[in-house]
Amino acid sequence: MDALGYIISWKMRRNFVGSIAPEKKAASSLKFENLLIRRKIESLKPKGLYIVVDTANNLLYLKQGKRTILKAIVSCGSGSVLREPSGRREWIFETPRGEFFIQTKYENPTWIKPDWAFIEEGKPIPKKFWERAEPGALGDYALGFGNGYFIHGTLYTRLLGKNITHGCIRMGDQDLKTLYETVPIGTKVLIF
Amino acid sequence: MTSLRFISLITIIFFCTEALSISDLYRLGFENRLLQSEYQLALTSKIYTLFDLTHKRVQIKAKGILLKELMIEKFDLWGAPIPPKPFTIRNKATFLKPKRIKIRPGNDREAFASEMKFWGIEEMPTRYRLDLNDEVHLSVRPNVRGWIPSLLTLGSNLKSYVITRPTGMLWNGLRKKPYTELTLYLSPEDARALYWSISEGSSCIIHAFPFPISELRGRELSPYRQQALHGGSNILP
Numbered sequence: 001m002d003a004l005g006y007i008i009s010w011k012m013r014r015n016f017v018g019s020i021a022p023e024k025k026a027a028s029s030l031k032f033e034n035l036l037i038r039r040k041i042e043s044l045k046p047k048g049l050y051i052v053v054d055t056a057n058n059l060l061y062l063k064q065g066k067r068t069i070l071k072a073i074v075s076c077g078s079g080s081v082l083r084e085p086s087g088r089r090e091w092i093f094e095t096p097r098g099e100f101f102i103q104t105k106y107e108n109p110t111w112i113k114p115d116w117a118f119i120e121e122g123k124p125i126p127k128k129f130w131e132r133a134e135p136g137a138l139g140d141y142a143l144g145f146g147n148g149y150f151i152h153g154t155l156y157t158r159l160l161g162k163n164i165t166h167g168c169i170r171m172g173d174q175d176l177k178t179l180y181e182t183v184p185i186g187t188k189v190l191i192f
Numbered sequence: 193m194t195s196l197r198f199i200s201l202i203t204i205i206f207f208c209t210e211a212l213s214i215s216d217l218y219r220l221g222f223e224n225r226l227l228q229s230e231y232q233l234a235l236t237s238k239i240y241t242l243f244d245l246t247h248k249r250v251q252i253k254a255k256g257i258l259l260k261e262l263m264i265e266k267f268d269l270w271g272a273p274i275p276p277k278p279f280t281i282r283n284k285a286t287f288l289k290p291k292r293i294k295i296r297p298g299n300d301r302e303a304f305a306s307e308m309k310f311w312g313i314e315e316m317p318t319r320y321r322l323d324l325n326d327e328v329h330l331s332v333r334p335n336v337r338g339w340i341p342s343l344l345t346l347g348s349n350l351k352s353y354v355i356t357r358p359t360g361m362l363w364n365g366l367r368k369k370p371y372t373e374l375t376l377y378l379s380p381e382d383a384r385a386l387y388w389s390i391s392e393g394s395s396c397i398i399h400a401f402p403f404p405i406s407e408l409r410g411r412e413l414s415p416y417r418q419q420a421l422h423g424g425s426n427i428l429p
Contacts, residue, residue: 034220042256044235044256045255045257054260081292081295082294082295099237162312163311190257192254
């Protein structure tokens with residue numbers, strides 16, 4: 001059967017090689033075209049500062065080109081699941097992955113607790129907005145990167161380096177201060 | 193005199209560039225499609241993976257930036273050749289899927305944080321299968337020694353040789369569709385990291401040049417091949 005696979009794949013390979021043949025193109029034009037595409041890809045890379053978050057190893061890098069300006073231990077999403085007792089809603093606490101931008105910056109932020117925070121604590125969801133406010137929970141600074149996700153401080157510094165959060169990225173006080181003071185709004189954030 | 197030297201230098205460079213063998217032309221054509229595919233993915237805001245079998249590495253990238261690189265220790269490619277185009281990871285399957293921790297409502301957050309078992313990279317599997325579109329199936333195995341891992345690898349290889357490959361080949365052969373099985377052997381840490389980083393629905397490119405370069409090198413360009421190369425036909429004799 002294995003041999004049969006190789007015979008069939010050989011036949012397919014012959015057809016395939018035909019399909020990738022550089023038709024009507026000289027080597028020099030192909031080389032030039034490849035160089036152009038490489039440049040196009042290169043042009044997509046951020047020009048200034050950008051943040052890279054490695055959710056597997058709970059590390060945050062502040063970079064400029066290939067140079068790393070800051071490497072910090074963080075805490076990313078726990079991947080845990082919370083279901084509302086009624087079963088109507090469910091949350092998966094993961095840090096989103098992909099390309100984002102720093103959209104907001106706050107000093108001494110107040111956490112406006114979402115519904116899941118009350119459900120998690122087994123408390124009723126308040127009807128008044130101000131009852132949701134919890135000052136101090138996010139540390140000294142918070143940098144929002146969209147959809148309610150923030151890079152912020154933590155009260156649980158001993159848990160840094162572990163996947164424990166509800167999707168936000170928690171940092172130690174000193175690293176957070178450096179990050180807050182260095183990056184402007186619009187900085188690219190790449191999370192993987 | 194200087195201009196004459198310059199002209200001869202340009203002429204030499206021109207002829208050197210053009211005097212490429214057929215293998216180089218294929219390589220350039222393949223590279224061209226590969227780069228076009230990567231550019232297509234780099235334009236999006238998503239993370240993509242490049243399985244580079246030629247250089248035995250897996251690259252996790254975004255916007256053309258290399259975020260993480262993992263080494264492929266060995267690989268086994270079986271079936272139809274893989275075109276240099278973007279694929280979508282449709283399914284991520286493993287025998288024992290890591291279970292997400294369920295939060296019981298009503299827990300005190302700090303007490304919960306101190307007692308909870310963390311969902312981390314250590315919980316990720318080292319043996320899994322990624323099903324891509326166009327019947328490309330990618331299996332990841334840990335490259336470890338010892339009789340238990342060897343037994344597991346033997347079992348999965350047997351399953352692959354006796355069940356998966358024949359049925360896949362037969363079914364797709366009848367439908368006249370290509371079928372490819374790719375097995376990557378990574379270190380256990382890298383296998384876990386890859387499982388963590390890859391999500392269903394994300395895109396990837398497989399860089400697997402269909403021929404070893406040596407297979408094409410030194411071959412004379414037959415009239416049929418010339419015709420195929422210059423647009424006469426898409427199928428090589």
